[in-house]
Amino acid sequence: MTDHPFSSQSLLAQGGSHLEHEYGVIIPPVYTSTTYLRDSDNQYRSGRVYSRADNPTYRPAEILLAELENAVDARLFASGMAAATTVFQALKPGDSVIAPKVMYWALRKWLQTFGVDSGLNVRFVDTTNLDELRLAIDEKAPTLIWLETPGNPLWTVTDIAAVADLAKDCGALLAVDSTVATPLLTKPLNLGADIVMHSATKYLNGHSDVISGVLAAREDNAFWQRLVAIRAQSGAVPGPTDAAQLLRGMRTLFLRVRESCQSALYIAGQLEQHPHVIEVLYPGLKSFSGHDVAQKQMSSGFGGMLSIRLAGGEKAAIAVAAKTQLWCRATSLGGVESLIEHRASIEGSDSPVPLDLLRLSVGIEKADDLLADLQQSIDSAHA
Numbered sequence: 001m002t003d004h005p006f007s008s009q010s011l012l013a014q015g016g017s018h019l020e021h022e023y024g025v026i027i028p029p030v031y032t033s034t035t036y037l038r039d040s041d042n043q044y045r046s047g048r049v050y051s052r053a054d055n056p057t058y059r060p061a062e063i064l065l066a067e068l069e070n071a072v073d074a075r076l077f078a079s080g081m082a083a084a085t086t087v088f089q090a091l092k093p094g095d096s097v098i099a100p101k102v103m104y105w106a107l108r109k110w111l112q113t114f115g116v117d118s119g120l121n122v123r124f125v126d127t128t129n130l131d132e133l134r135l136a137i138d139e140k141a142p143t144l145i146w147l148e149t150p151g152n153p154l155w156t157v158t159d160i161a162a163v164a165d166l167a168k169d170c171g172a173l174l175a176v177d178s179t180v181a182t183p184l185l186t187k188p189l190n191l192g193a194d195i196v197m198h199s200a201t202k203y204l205n206g207h208s209d210v211i212s213g214v215l216a217a218r219e220d221n222a223f224w225q226r227l228v229a230i231r232a233q234s235g236a237v238p239g240p241t242d243a244a245q246l247l248r249g250m251r252t253l254f255l256r257v258r259e260s261c262q263s264a265l266y267i268a269g270q271l272e273q274h275p276h277v278i279e280v281l282y283p284g285l286k287s288f289s290g291h292d293v294a295q296k297q298m299s300s301g302f303g304g305m306l307s308i309r310l311a312g313g314e315k316a317a318i319a320v321a322a323k324t325q326l327w328c329r330a331t332s333l334g335g336v337e338s339l340i341e342h343r344a345s346i347e348g349s350d351s352p353v354p355l356d357l358l359r360l361s362v363g364i365e366k367a368d369d370l371l372a373d374l375q376q377s378i379d380s381a382h383a
């Protein structure tokens with residue numbers, strides 16, 4: 001897709017502006033029409049029929065995302081979950097899927113219920129352990145391997161290039177949920193993945209006011225066309241104003257991600273010293289088990305997400321979240337405002353998340369303010 005010398009930073013800053021638009025507008029228009037005029041000879045030469053299938057408002061964001069991911073094409077979806085489940089809906093009953101034990105909880109739940117009900121054979125493995133993965137591949141002969149790296153909310157880092165080699169050897173497709181890495185820190189398609197998925201609700205939009213998702217593909221093949229057809233036929237599309245708002249959010253992605261990465265690294269390092277913090281989970285810390293792979297695979301930062309485990313268990317963790325004044329107690333991640341969450345309360349009993357864990361989404365407030373607020377809330381919860 002890329003036929004120009006511009007960096008991701010420049011492409012993002014001018015998201016959609018460098019395309020040609022009517023009247024020479026710099027900001028691409030929003031097309032709210034649900035239907036399109038048929039030619040007088042009964043043809044649809046515009047290629048557009050009805051907006052359940054597609055809407056031209058999506059194209060600038062899709063072209064930009066394809067460029068960022070070095071993909072042949074990208075498609076917006078109604079949500080990250082709509083994008084992810086489209087990939088699994090494209091499989092056939094009896095197909096085997098390997099997915100990570102540490103992954104976005106709602107997708108794990110979907111796989112365990114609707115995925116299994118639709119005939120998929122799903123095995124959850126520790127994808128950071130290549131020996132365990134090899135055994136599962138030998139046993140399951142998977143059609144698809146799904147990765148999430150860093151994996152929510154323990155931020156486990158999986159070696160995408162190594163898994164791509166295994167996937168190639170066994171003829172499996174490789175899809176990666178790269179929401180937390182964003183297209184700026186990791187490029188899964190360059191590392192051998194076939195499909196990359198993002199919840200655009202998170203960093204891509206960045207302002208906690210749009211629900212959307214994206215899939216992008218390394219090759220335009222029958223599987224990609226199947227994904228495109230599922231989106232069109234099931235109507236898993238965002239509204240046009242959401243798509244335009246997403247593009248506006250993406251124009252500042254570079255700045256937001258840079259700030260979040262710097263602050264997260266700083267806060268993680270400082271909290272590691274705190275007497276009431278048992279463990280800090282962050283790919284940027286040398287003490288973290290996935291640090292070496294993260295260093296190889298995450299180019300310019302380790303992301304804005306970290307988790308901390310607190311002395312005093314679940315009660316202390318919930319008490320710390322209750323005491324924060326700057327951090328917002330809320331689910332989700334990747335927005336300009338920092339969020340804190342007791343994750344186990346959300347995920348339920350079969351989750352791998354420890355009860356003493358708080359998940360932190362580092363926004364773009366001043367890092368020292370964020371740190372001080374955490375320190376006072378930890379101290380007062382443990383007083």
Ligand SMILES: *Cc1c(COP(=O)(O)O)cnc(C)c1O
Nearest residue numbers: 079080081104152179199201212
């Ligand atoms: C939020 C999220 C999703 C789901 O995206 P929605 O837009 O909320 O449907 C999937 N994967 C990860 C890693 C997420 O953080």
